[in-house]
Amino acid sequence: MRFINRCCSYISLIFISLIIGNLAHASAQESHYTIPHSSQSAKIDGDLTDPIWQNARKIELNLVNSPWNNEPSPVKTEARIIENGEMIFISFVAYDPEPEKIKAFLGDRDSRWNDDIVGIKLDTFNTRRLNYEFFVNPFGVQHDGINNEMTGDVNRAWNGIWDSYGKLTEQGFQVEIAIPYNILNFENSNDIKTWAFELVRLYPRDSRLRISHTPLDRNNNCWLCQAPELSGFKQAKGGKNLMFTPSLVAAKNQSKDIFTPGSDWQSDSDSELGLDIRWNINTNNLLNATINPDFSTVEADAGQLNINKTYSLYYDERRPFFLDNADYFTSNLALVYTRNIADPDFGAKLTGTQGDHSYGLFVTRDKETNFVIPGNTGSEVASLDDESNSAAFRYRYDLDEYISFGALSTLRKSDNYHNYLAGLDTKYKLDDSNTIKAQWLASNTEYPEDLYQSFCYGDSDESCDNATLVECSIGQCAYTEQVHRTRKSGEFNDNALVASFVHESEYWEIEAEHQSIGQDFRADLGFITSADIKSNRLAVDRYFYGDTDSPWQELELEAQWQIKHNEKGELLEKSWQAGFNIDGPMQSYFELTFNYDDKIGLRHDESLLAIDGNTSRFTEKMANMYAKIQPVAQLEIDGELKLGKKIDYRNNRLGDYREYYAGIDFNITQKLLTKLYYTNANMQYDDQDVYTVQLTELRVSYQFDVQSYLKLSVIYNDVDQNPDNNPLKTVNKRSNSMSTQLIYAYKLNPQTVFYLGYSDSSYQNDYLANLEREQRTFFTKISYAWMQ
Template sequence: MRSQIVFLFLLLSVYAFSQQETVEVPASIASDDPVTIGQASGAPVIDGTIDPAEWSAASVFETRYETYPGENSRPVLRTEVLLMSDETNLYAAFRCFDEAGKVRATVARRDDILSDDNVRIWLDTFDDRRRAYVFAFNPFGIQQDGIYTEGENLPDYSVDFVHESRGEIHEWGWSVEVRIPYKSLRYKAGDGALWGFNFVRNIKRLNSTFDAWMPQDRNRSGTLVQHGRITGFGAIRRERTLELVPSVTVRETERRVRNIPGPKGETGNGPTERFVNQPVEADLGLTLKYTITPNITLDAAINPDFAEIEADAPIVTANLRFPVFFTEKRPFFLEGAEIFTSPLDVFYSRSIIDPDAAAKLTGKVGRNSFGFLFAADGAPGKFEEEDLNDPSVRPRIDEFVGKKALFGVVRAKRDVGKDSSVGLFGTARSFPEQRNFLGGIDGRFRVDDSTVFTFQAVGTHSRRCFFEPAFDPVRDPAQAMRNSEICGGSTFNAYRTGNGIGYYARAQKDGKTHGWQAEFIGRSRFYRADAGFTERSDLNDLFLYNRVNKNPEPDAALVSLRSFQFWSAQYDFRGRFQNMFTGANVSFGFQNSTSLFVETAFRAQKIYEDEFGISRNPGRDGAFFGAPDRLTRQSRTFAIFSSAPVKQFSVRIRAQYNYNAFDFDFGAGRYPRVSPAAISGDPRLDPGGGRELSLQASAEYRPIEPFRISVSYNRTSLKRFDTGLAAFVSDITSVRSTYQFTRFMYARIRLDYNSLRRNASGQALFGWSPNPGTAFYAGYTDDFNYNGFSPVTRLYEPGFARNSRTFFIRASYLFRKTF
């Protein structure tokens, strides 16, 4: 009770702070009058040192406003940007004045500079206030680039564009020079063409201050709608550009495989597994990009996938019911990805696992944006050699061996008004015995300066295997046999037609000291988006939140204070209760980039046996031991502390306690099931409540400019109330270290350890990448257990045992021809 009173006091304090007098933005600084940029008489040398003679034709812009933490106040430090254009390039130069020795800068990898001081250019090249290129640079001129889509919180920095930049640190501060080829962009040009434009400077040591050319009205939602405009693009030469990136990957892999049974199922007198040194593989790939017009691009690829360079971060998989979303890393799918995004994630490029070939056409004509994508994925038809040669397995997979899953995606959007749009989406995936089609509409409408409404509605049609928990093989043995033949041996997966719907609606209002959001999302039981990502179907979810905060104060000990209050209710499409939770949080921002976040929430969660397996009837047991449904009332509290007090060091700590969290009784790695049913020898699931504790800590240290090392630790445990036994204890430790020899050349070592499987994996990598498309990598990966469990037999193995290891070399080169 005492903690709840304290938390209520904090919320009331936030509300009181939020009532302070606001600062109005003068109308004069919100002018939309475009600025004509200068025309270069000659190309400047991009070396980081700004030569006044070379930049004499440039238009000069200054940061006039500190937009965070201050509210359009006068910047503490002066920043200038010089901008000019010629027939083929846009040139920018930054002068960032600062005190000697206080600049935060490291020799970092590309796309890893935002912990340094940096400057950023925003280019809305169609002036539609919906999408913009973002180019960021640290004081050494190292790049981070991406795409910002209006309505999103942050830019997508996963995509890379070819451009040139250099930076220098001086006694008076630092400078950066930039050349952005127009052929790296999609844009509109010609006399009178306007581009949305803004530039910002981010100063880390000053509470991550943002200074900008244009002001930001905190009572107005949106980012691009508050940017200025530039013009002067009438002299751009109209060109077509062809890019070819051939690649070769050579790898040698050793791994453990199971022995193939003999005619009667025996493996002989030998072991049930063996370590195989596979033949050296050489994969050739080719990626093509053809700029048909400045605003329409054709991309094509043959064998573009290569996953060894960037591995997904390890996650806790224990007690996990639903799939996890992983971000895309493959360049072919990153280019133009923003056109294929939607609230329901109806297209998820990682559903295309190993494409043999793919093609994509994207562009914008007038107010219409479009995207078409086709891919042939060979992964579903690939099987391990031991399965192909196993007479007990081969009959079940014969129909699929060597087959490809075919994907098709169609996307169209039309701009409506100043900041609204409507669109159509269609996807298809086809594989033997699996067909899925999806179609729908979506839109985003600005109601007023601070309110936006977003929606999506889709329908799906599938011919595939669906799990039928009520099906009884005894009553329909013929259908049971058909199910088993088509659906991989499972009699409860019925091969049938299924139609579904999905919907999304969100209203959001943003203000300086107050905001709210109402979101309603649902997917029916037979909703399937095989080309997309679906965490869960058969669920309706209503989510509401309210936000209050005080205006940030840059010079105060407490820089910012914000609170969210939230409530959610979930029901399935049969009207059964699933979840309800409510809670509140408070976020404190202090000096030296230090913050504290505290949240408490209460939840009621109900689960049903037909969500986990077969349902019971008078002639058989169901999936659950005991009652067919379970309900827990949970309370959760967690806190996050983060700080970057000096440029060499940053730290983040997250701690969480969840009272009466469900153990779904799956077992986890080396931890067997510990429910009463499991202890009594009953194979049925017996979910129950327990105490869940979680601690995550990470730190990064940069003792010298080229070197950085980061360590993260994640411990999660769950102990049941009814048996007093641990359902699992998971420890995941990760170490990353990188030495950047130059801007383009680096060496990296990665090591991950997972205690559930007592498994470790590591990678040593050397990389050189002077620009997107041209690269050389050489690496070694290793995966092994210590006192762990065999990935083949699942049996305990004392001591050290290697699972696999791979040595690989990859090289690619960008050929670029303009005509």
């Protein structure tokens, strides 16, 4: 009997070992997939009845890796993938036990990220550095972008030309996607290719679940590095690799002098032809060119408060020429900010990858020359009424998955002005959780001799031209910091350095950063708003997680310390921040932070750059509370409240500050969306108002289908100021402005478009009883992409 028991035990152990071995083998197989090839194609209509799907590889998405830690998915999702040498086909069947709760609305491209969506991520070079993203909601609304693992940036504005269709079903919804190879960059060879990929479903209910077919380790901050591999693509070819997009733009502009009663409208009409060329030289290299482009027909920028600000405002790029492969030019600092290029006559861009090497180069000629003048207490934008040439070059070498080296250079040049910049950078991943990044830069600049006069203000008779730099007090002097930063004779040079250590794991995120930007360092093609500054920063975040049955999903405790000096070692700022945020039910989010900042105000004598003995120090104490919630699928509400002590920079004193914000996104129907945002900011000193600003933004869009929409935007800015409580500045009691824009658009694809629109702007101050319209424009644009 003992012998029989032993034999049974041995047999059981062998049986269990075989099971474990088979499971391990199955697990190993799931980290590597093969994509089938077919000579067939599919009609992208969401029906999934084409014969090609019978031979496709089936993959189930059964794991939730955010906010849950690789827990089983509560819903079933089946995906299929196959290719035919010209494009990749992906289908999803997304089951839902409560299909009436599916969040799905019609909208413009890239506008429905918060809906139920499914999609694929593709790293076509398998370097774990960049990946394409293609997602679709249940109505077929496309979302795409490029994720840069090196910088952590996601370029959501990138738009490829691909096909998709989605539809609701009784069991949930299903989607078909076709991605042509000619919009992708990949190794050009006849060999079997291996790409990294991930299939994802975003399932927004009480929490927003990220559902995948592969587990992800939270202790590895690179999720792309953990994506499984997909082999095949032997017959993949670019196909139609040359695209011409001619465009015609016609506009009628009208303006009038609103301060002269009875003024008539002055009109001028303009029509221009333009041409964009996109040439896939091969699957590794892309050439873009544009001739006489028009960038006026983009959607209006979001409103921003622009009072009591000492630094320039940042606006996102929206123009297609600059967005295509824009990720090739990113680095640790914002050294390529193409909104500086205002009105180019032409442009050309070459981007590509070869093995471990990637590069990007673009050149443009601009009718204007705009750039930021940085400082250590503020920045301003300079404009030269001269044509200029701009260029950027970026190169990166990925030694392996852990270390990479890069070089970047930019150029701006016009008459009596230039800015040349060059630098090196590196990223070294010590292990899955720890990374070191560094970048060193040098610049050479020359300004026009009279540029400083653009920054001469004040009410006194003293002039910036006074060579003795006579002493003058705040508000009564012609000087600002930018006069000093631009009053240069001949060329000047300086350097910048940024280095950081980042630890990202399941429970901790720690970042230590050092920046040193010389007083004469300039990056005029970028968005660098500080100079003459040395900064050290330490941020520590601790994460806690709820389980699948918990009403909250993630709690974060955060703390941050930062100190800034100028190059002479004079203290500019010392700040502390602490707070927490939590994700709760109904996709709610709550954040509370406290800030304690020891900062300088304006210089007492603006003719001197000195800090010590020439500035007053103030202690800002601010509490900031933010919350958002989605009680039903159609409605999202958020709000913010800021209270505390804040510097009144225009009068160089500490005031009582209050700001509150409220926003509503309401999908009235599946086609009609209304967004209303309101901000109210109030500064008081000695229990009296200094200013009150009210910013109201209304955006209404009606989406006829996935290709056409009608959008209305109204932005109203109401500024009330108290002249009796602004002793250092002469201010208008009121200063109101309003801009409106109405656009109809039809987009067959991102390049084949038709726009018809109207925009205007109005203004009011103490000399005008009402808002007076001072400018209006009627415009139309048509472009068509021809592919060869």
